[in-house]
Amino acid sequence: xxxxRKVEGKVWRKSTEATETIHQLLKFVRTKGIDWxxxxxxxxxxxxxxxxxxxxxxxxxxxxxxxxxxxxxxAARLRDWHDATLGFNFSQARWNFDTGTEHQxxxxxxxxxxxxxxxxxxxxxxxxxxxxxxxxxxWDMAYAAYRFVxxxxxxxxxxxxxxxxxTNKETNxxxxxxLDEYARGQEEMRYDRKILLEITSKRLQSLAEWTxxxxxxxxxxxxxxxxxxxxxxADWILHFLK
Ligand SMILES: Nc1ncnc2c1ncn2[C@@H]1O[C@H](COP(=O)(O)OP(=O)(O)O)[C@@H](O)[C@H]1O
Ligand SMILES: [Mg+2]
Numbered sequence: 001x002x003x004x005r006k007v008e009g010k011v012w013r014k015s016t017e018a019t020e021t022i023h024q025l026l027k028f029v030r031t032k033g034i035d036w037x038x039x040x041x042x043x044x045x046x047x048x049x050x051x052x053x054x055x056x057x058x059x060x061x062x063x064x065x066x067x068x069x070x071x072x073x074x075a076a077r078l079r080d081w082h083d084a085t086l087g088f089n090f091s092q093a094r095w096n097f098d099t100g101t102e103h104q105x106x107x108x109x110x111x112x113x114x115x116x117x118x119x120x121x122x123x124x125x126x127x128x129x130x131x132x133x134x135x136x137x138x139w140d141m142a143y144a145a146y147r148f149v150x151x152x153x154x155x156x157x158x159x160x161x162x163x164x165x166x167t168n169k170e171t172n173x174x175x176x177x178x179l180d181e182y183a184r185g186q187e188e189m190r191y192d193r194k195i196l197l198e199i200t201s202k203r204l205q206s207l208a209e210w211t212x213x214x215x216x217x218x219x220x221x222x223x224x225x226x227x228x229x230x231x232x233x234a235d236w237i238l239h240f241l242k
Pocket of ligand 1: 003004011013038050051052053054057114115117127128129
């Protein structure tokens with residue numbers, strides 16, 4: 001079994017080095033009121049079992065997913081997640097990923113529509129915690145904004161399949177809304193749009209390198225195309241910043 005499987009209302013997934021840590025983390029954030037992440041049920045060396053979250057995971061973006069309401073909800077959920085991870089101090093912690101950034105919170109590191117569950121237009125779940133690791137708030141915000149704003153061009157640079165439906169002006173406005181919502185009126189949490197863009201470019205640059213390496217190891221051409229797309233988008237952001 002390689003992909004997660006649903007069995008009697010629970011999800012079975014392959015265990016990793018970080019599974020024990022992630023189960024502790026899920027328990028921890030749930031005690032802080034985050035009831036929209038799966039409940040950890042059990043794990044062994046091969047599999048983990050977590051609760052299934054009813055709803056729709058966005059593997060493709062329907063038009064409603066670009067509404068401002070969804071963007072604001074995403075920023076609010078990300079802020080809730082980050083704040084709930086404050087104080088997580090599991091002495092045996094082992095992670096699958098290293099963000100290389102300052103440890104402010106536990107980053108999800110793959111906060112994207114394809115890991116969020118919706119009922120109607122409400123985000124009711126967050127899944128897929130394999131890449132969780134300590135890092136800075138901005139590092140995690142950068143990837144969520146890349147996917148949900150989205151911070152990408154509205155024309156293909158090479159032959160990327162992912163294209164923004166927004167103009168550059170609209171993209172900038174959406175970034176400001178995302179940052180406003182995350183800040184919740186706190187000045188010290190209101191990050192600057194240009195700084196977010198710089199970090200997004202760096203984040204995509206490192207994702208491109210990581211993806212390229214894995215594509216070569218697994219001889220996966222689809223993955224290699226993704227690596228190229230991340231690199232093109234990282235470069236486009238730097239150009240867009242000028
Ligand atoms: N706890 C869960 N609740 C609902 N759906 C889930 C859950 N876990 C996994 N899924 C479904 O399985 C898919 C793949 O699971 P995920 O945990 O994202 O692993 P990966 O992306 O690494 O394959 C998800 O996109 C989702 O459709
Ligand atoms: Mg996933």
